[in-house]
Amino acid sequence: MALEIFAYQCKKCGQLHYPYRMVCKKCGKNEHNEFDPVPLPKEGKLLTFTNVYALPPDFNVAKLGLGIVELKNGMRVTGQLKIPHPKIGMEVSAKIEVVRESEYSKNYGMVFYPA
Amino acid sequence: MREVYVVGTGITSFTRLEYPLSEIAAYPAMMALKDAGLSKVDHVYVANMGSARLNHQTGLASAVVDTLSLTPAGAEAIENGPASGASAIKQGFMAVASGLHDVVLVTSAERLREVNNLEDTDFVATLSHPLAEYVYGVTLPSQAAMFARLYMQKYGVTERHLAMVAVKNHDNALLNFFAHLHEKITLEGILDSPEAMTNNPYVSEPLRFYDCCPVSDGGACVILATAEVAKKLKKPMIRLAGVGQATDTHCLHERAEPTDLLAVRGAAAQAFKMAGITPADVDVAELHDAFTILEIVESEEVGFFKKGEGHLALERGETRIGGKIPINTSGGLKAKGHPTGATGVGQAHEIVLQLRGEAEKRQVKDAKIGFTCNFGGFGNNVVCLTFIRED
Amino acid sequence: MSTDVEKILRPIDNPIPPFPPKYMKLASGDEMVIRQVGREDIPDILRYVEPLIHVERDYYDIVAVRLYSELLAYYRYRVQDEYVLVAQIDGELAAVVNGRLLSKEVGMSYHTVALRRGLRVGAHAFAAKMEYHIDIIGQKEVLIVAESPIGFRRWMIEYGLEKRFHMAHELGGVPSWSLTKALFDQARDTLVVGRRPVPPPLLEKAKATILPPSDPPTPPTDLLAATRSLYDSTGTALMSQRWKQERKG
Numbered sequence: 001m002a003l004e005i006f007a008y009q010c011k012k013c014g015q016l017h018y019p020y021r022m023v024c025k026k027c028g029k030n031e032h033n034e035f036d037p038v039p040l041p042k043e044g045k046l047l048t049f050t051n052v053y054a055l056p057p058d059f060n061v062a063k064l065g066l067g068i069v070e071l072k073n074g075m076r077v078t079g080q081l082k083i084p085h086p087k088i089g090m091e092v093s094a095k096i097e098v099v100r101e102s103e104y105s106k107n108y109g110m111v112f113y114p115a
Numbered sequence: 116m117r118e119v120y121v122v123g124t125g126i127t128s129f130t131r132l133e134y135p136l137s138e139i140a141a142y143p144a145m146m147a148l149k150d151a152g153l154s155k156v157d158h159v160y161v162a163n164m165g166s167a168r169l170n171h172q173t174g175l176a177s178a179v180v181d182t183l184s185l186t187p188a189g190a191e192a193i194e195n196g197p198a199s200g201a202s203a204i205k206q207g208f209m210a211v212a213s214g215l216h217d218v219v220l221v222t223s224a225e226r227l228r229e230v231n232n233l234e235d236t237d238f239v240a241t242l243s244h245p246l247a248e249y250v251y252g253v254t255l256p257s258q259a260a261m262f263a264r265l266y267m268q269k270y271g272v273t274e275r276h277l278a279m280v281a282v283k284n285h286d287n288a289l290l291n292f293f294a295h296l297h298e299k300i301t302l303e304g305i306l307d308s309p310e311a312m313t314n315n316p317y318v319s320e321p322l323r324f325y326d327c328c329p330v331s332d333g334g335a336c337v338i339l340a341t342a343e344v345a346k347k348l349k350k351p352m353i354r355l356a357g358v359g360q361a362t363d364t365h366c367l368h369e370r371a372e373p374t375d376l377l378a379v380r381g382a383a384a385q386a387f388k389m390a391g392i393t394p395a396d397v398d399v400a401e402l403h404d405a406f407t408i409l410e411i412v413e414s415e416e417v418g419f420f421k422k423g424e425g426h427l428a429l430e431r432g433e434t435r436i437g438g439k440i441p442i443n444t445s446g447g448l449k450a451k452g453h454p455t456g457a458t459g460v461g462q463a464h465e466i467v468l469q470l471r472g473e474a475e476k477r478q479v480k481d482a483k484i485g486f487t488c489n490f491g492g493f494g495n496n497v498v499c500l501t502f503i504r505e506d
Numbered sequence: 507m508s509t510d511v512e513k514i515l516r517p518i519d520n521p522i523p524p525f526p527p528k529y530m531k532l533a534s535g536d537e538m539v540i541r542q543v544g545r546e547d548i549p550d551i552l553r554y555v556e557p558l559i560h561v562e563r564d565y566y567d568i569v570a571v572r573l574y575s576e577l578l579a580y581y582r583y584r585v586q587d588e589y590v591l592v593a594q595i596d597g598e599l600a601a602v603v604n605g606r607l608l609s610k611e612v613g614m615s616y617h618t619v620a621l622r623r624g625l626r627v628g629a630h631a632f633a634a635k636m637e638y639h640i641d642i643i644g645q646k647e648v649l650i651v652a653e654s655p656i657g658f659r660r661w662m663i664e665y666g667l668e669k670r671f672h673m674a675h676e677l678g679g680v681p682s683w684s685l686t687k688a689l690f691d692q693a694r695d696t697l698v699v700g701r702r703p704v705p706p707p708l709l710e711k712a713k714a715t716i717l718p719p720s721d722p723p724t725p726p727t728d729l730l731a732a733t734r735s736l737y738d739s740t741g742t743a744l745m746s747q748r749w750k751q752e753r754k755g
Contacts, residue, residue, distance in 0.1 A: 019247035019366060047373065050260035052319040055252055056237035062666055064252050068261055068368045076368040078248050088268065100250045107250040131563075231655045298624050301535035308531035310699040313633075314626055315533060325533065 003096035005110055007075055008035035018075050042094040043115060044071035049086045058102045069094070069112055079110035091115035116212040120345035121353040121502065122338050123151025124467045129295040129333035129452030131228040136163070136170045137178040140224035143336035143460075144183055147220065151338050152348055157216035159183075159190040162203035162223035164456035165238055166192070170226050179222065196242050197405070198491030199223065200335070200459020201498035205358045207339045217341050223461075224334035225454035235330050239455065242492045244366045256327055258367050258493040259406040260319035266374045267321065270423040272411060274321060278306045279429055280407035281325045281449055287436065288446025290477040295331045295452030326407040331452030335460040337467065351471045356392075357501035359385025365495055376416045378497040379488060383417035386486070386499035394418030397440060397501075398482040399469045401462035403490035404447040410434075413488050414442060417499065436477055444469060444477045459489035463500060470504040517586035520607065525591055525638045527709055528700035532625045538600060539704055539712040540593045540634045548581040550716040551592065554599050554621060561723045565654040566619070572677060573617045576604055588616075591638065593631045595622065597717040601631035605639065605648070613639035613648040614676055615685075618657070621719035632661065633698045640690045649682040651675040661685075665693050 007018040011034040015026035018040060023030050049067035065081030069092055080099050083092065092112040099109035125146025132139055140161050148154060161176040172178065176190035195202035200223050207219040227235050240254040248258075266272060282302060288294035305315040305325050315323045345352055361381030364370055370377070387393060394417055402417070404410035411425040419440050420428045428434060434442040445451040445465035448458060466485035468474045485502040527541035543551070555577065558570035579585040585606065593601035600622040605615045615635060620628035639648045649670060652658040661667065662683055671681035704712075 018369075019244055047368075048261040048265045050257050050264065050319045050321075051317070052252065052254060052257045052260070053316070054236055054254065054256060054318050055233075056240055056254065057233045058237070059252050060663075062663065066251060066253060066257050066261065068373070078251055078253060078366065078368050080251050088264070100252060109251055296624070298534070300533045304531055304533040304535040309701065310530040310532070310630075313630070313697060313699045314531075316696065 003108055004039035005077070005096060006037040007040050009038045010035060016073070016075055018077060040075060040077060040110075041071045041073050042110075044069040044092060044094075046081075046083075046086060046088060046090050046092050046112070047076065048088060049081055058100055067092075067112060069110075077110055079112050081112050083112065083114050117214055118342050119208050119211045119339050119355045120342060121355055121463070121467050122218075122340045122345050122348050122350055123147040123149075123153065124335075124337045124464045125150060126293050126335040126461060126464045127333050128293045129331040129454055129461065132226065132332040136166055136172055136175065136224050136226045137182045139226060139332060139334040140175070140179045140222045140336075141182045143334045144179070144220055144222040147222070147336040147338050151340075151350065153218065153338065156185060156188055156218045156220040156338065158207075158210055158219045159185060159188055160203040160206050160219065160221045161190065161192045162199040162221070162456045162460055163192055163225060164194055164196060164199050165225065165227065168238060169230050169234075175224070179224075185220070194456070195496060195498070196491035197403070197453070197455045198459055198489045198496050198498045199456035200461065201463070201487065201489035201500055202360075202459065202491075204337060204339070204355070204460060204463055204500060205360065205498055207337075208355055208358050211339050211341055217344055219339045220336065221339060221460060222334060222336035223457035223459070225456045226332045227330050227454060228332050232330060247366050247368075254319070255493060256319040256322055256406065259408060260322045262367065262373065262493070263406070263408040264321055266408060266412060269374055270426070272408070272426045274323070275302070275306060276411065276426040276429060277322070277326050277407040278302055280404065280410050281305070283429075283435055284404065284410075284443050284447040284449040284451075287444050287477055288450030290475070291446050291451060294446040294450055295329050295333075296446070296450045298450075300325060322406055322408070328405045328448040328453040331454045333452060333454035333461065334457050335464045337460060337463050352505040353467055353470050354503045354505055355500060356503040357386035357388070357390030357499075359383060359387075359389065359499045361385070361497055363495045365492070367493055376412055376494045376497075378494050379413055379416040379490065379499075382497040382499040383486075383488060386501045387418070390501040390503060392484060392501065392503070394486075396484050397486045398484050399444060399466065399479045400440060400442050400486040400488070401445060401447065401465050402442055402488045403458070403462075404443055404449045405453055405490065407449060409490065410442060410447065410449075413490070414440075417486070417488055436479060441479050444474065444479060459487070459498065462487040462489060463502070466502050470502055516583040519587050520610075522587070522589070522607065522643050525589070525634075525642060526702055527704045527712075528634070528702045529704045529708055530630060530700045532595070532627070534625055536595045537708060538593050538595045538627065538630065539708055540591055540631060540700065541704075541709070541712060543590050543592050543716075545581050547592075547716060548577050548590070551590070551599065551602055552577055552581075554716075554718055554722065555602065555619065558619065558621075558723060560725050562725070563723065564656055566723055568653050569617055569619055573602065573604065573619055576616055577602075580604075589638070591631065591634055592716065593627060593634075594712045594716065597711050597715060598622075599716050599719050600627045603631045603635040605635055607643070607645070608649065611646045613643070613645045615639075615648050615650045616677065621722045623721075623723060629697070630699065634700065636685055636690055637698050640685075640687050647684045647686045649673060649675055649684055651677055651680050651682060653677070664697065665689055
């Protein structure tokens with residue numbers, strides 16, 4: 001099964017949201033759950049990034065790459081980076097992988113590699 | 116609306132405090148009651164962020180009001196992340212201004228050091244969006260770092276500017292008895308020497324160890340009252356003249372212009388407008404410098420300097436004690452310390468001392484108007500306060 | 507007779523190369539010298555380690571008690587192949603690190619005690635100790651444990667140590683972690699600093715006397731002294747805090 005991270009599109013006005021919210025930020029119509037899930041594109045440009053060295057206990061690594069990526073449809077997402085020498089503006093593409101494991105739970109998310 | 120005055124204030128050292136959380140809230144309250152010359156209040160607010168998670172205690176306000184033997188006064192705990200302190204002051208302001216209460220005690224406490232620093236990192240990281248940020252390992256330093264990288268590229272801010280903020284605030288903290296870090300640092304030691312990378316390693320690139328605030332325990336308190344009560348108490352009349360609050364998107368990545376802090380801009384504008392002053396009127400300010408970059412950016416967003424020029428003002432020494440607009444005379448979060456929920460009240464404590472002329476060696480000459488900016492989450496919930504001395 | 511017994515009890519140290527002294531600049535701008543000391547310096551150091559025995563915070567007490575015994579054993583020839591390095595700022599004792607050789611190829615790290623908090627003094631001293639084992643003596647690995655969570659986070663996670671849990675460490679018999687040469691090589695650039703040779707005046711000052719630390723960790727003074735003193739008619743709590751602060755400035 002192909003894994004996806006979804007954006008949520010307002011059924012009234014078409015506005016995309018990521019992450020999910022319960023009321024559309026554009027048309028503001030309070031109609032709960034009137035959104036269509038739309039898979040986020042995997043390709044985009046790196047907007048900003050960091051390597052984190054002080055991590056919460058769930059991460060048993062010395063450092064973790066994180067970044068904000070502007071996807072090709074203009075949406076932005078936060079994700080992990082597996083890029084040796086990241087540069088602002090570089091082309092990246094994502095795979096959906098396990099980003100955090102704690103006890104019995106696994107969380108999937110976007111992990112970006114050089115395009 | 117009735118006018119609201121600060122009639123008493125108190126604080127603990129911001130450091131590791133091996134005392135029960137309710138005592139950390141109670142000591143500054145006792146100090147403030149003594150300062151004001153009061154023994155009774157109508158209502159108590161307690162600002163705190165992590166009692167349930169860090170200290171295994173809920174209903175903190177009930178514990179504090181009883182510890183102080185102030186029962187049956189009403190009491191509530193206020194949680195608004197790292198902006199809990201200023202939020203609690205805002206609640207106190209509304210209670211007095213509305214006519215509901217005449218004297219309100221706003222105290223605060225945080226005891227982060229009860230758990231280890233890994234757990235504290237995780238605790239503070241829970242401020243971020245649970246599904247779109249937290250799961251990836253986003254922490255507050257990492258958000259500040261991603262923000263800083265863009266900001267530095269756009270406006271020409273360098274690591275040297277960030278280090279200059281740290282050196283300035285460490286210097287100020289040396290003059291503050293209650294500060295967490297009494298540690299002189301130099302640009303040479305943290306930036307220029309061959310050992311600087313090891314002395315001052317990256318926490319989250321491009322932010323280094325000395326760009327981040329320490330993890331502190333601590334508490335602070337202010338007592339708010341009506342003009343009628345304040346006049347009887349014979350302390351300098353410090354009016355809480357303006358309060359402002361604004362929010363922004365939960366996720367950092369959703370902001371249209373990622374280098375703007377719109378919540379700071381909005382909250383500050385409200386606080387100035389209510390007080391009927393402009394940013395240029397401010398004599399002394401406490402800004403939320405959990406990370407050095409934030410002091411520079413906030414100094415622009417609140418209106419002290421033009422956008423993109425905060426670091427130039429820093430270079431010119433305008434934010435030092437004795438400069439045009441001294442910022443973080445207490446040492447700021449950077450060196451005075453950051454007991455999350457108590458920080459906003461700690462900022463107000465410093466401004467009250469400054470306006471009263473009681474700030475000892477770090478006194479800003481003739482300070483009449485003070486300003487605080489308390490920042491919750493990564494800029495998604497900001498509370499600003501304006502204080503004016505009336506003679 | 508007594509001489510003969512002493513001959514049996516007193517271990518004979520294996521020859522190891524001395525640690526060449528180095529110096530570095532701290533965040534404060536001060537210069538810190540790290541050098542090896544001999545038996546004759548131990549009584550001076552013991553004097554400053556002893557008060558830490560009463561500091562419960564961060565396991566200073568356990569570490570100080572053990573370090574005291576290790577230093578004493580070194581001084582009076584009851585431990586084999588031990589060495590002691592000290593870090594000094596302006597002559598003042600800032601940190602003590604020690605360890606010994608388990609075999610020719612394996613080292614055993616004992617303790618790292620910072621007498622000056624902050625400024626990464628302990629980190630520099632620990633790194634110097636690892637440098638001694640691996641680069642200067644030329645060992646393959648060093649066995650390490652941490653008593654305090656701070657130590658654990660710093661060493662086990664920053665260096666990414668390997669498990670050697672089948673080997674009990676001499677400190678408390680707990681499972682060992684190992685810093686191998688390969689791991690040390692990876693960490694070298696970021697963790698190991700220092701310049702050699704030490705300028706002669708700096709080194710002479712350090713060697714002249716080991717001065718007492720000016721602000722060592724102490725049992726908690728009353729951290730709420732200022733507030734408590736409002737209710738303390740003698741005011742001693744506040745006064746003692748003030749004195750402490752004045753000494754600092």
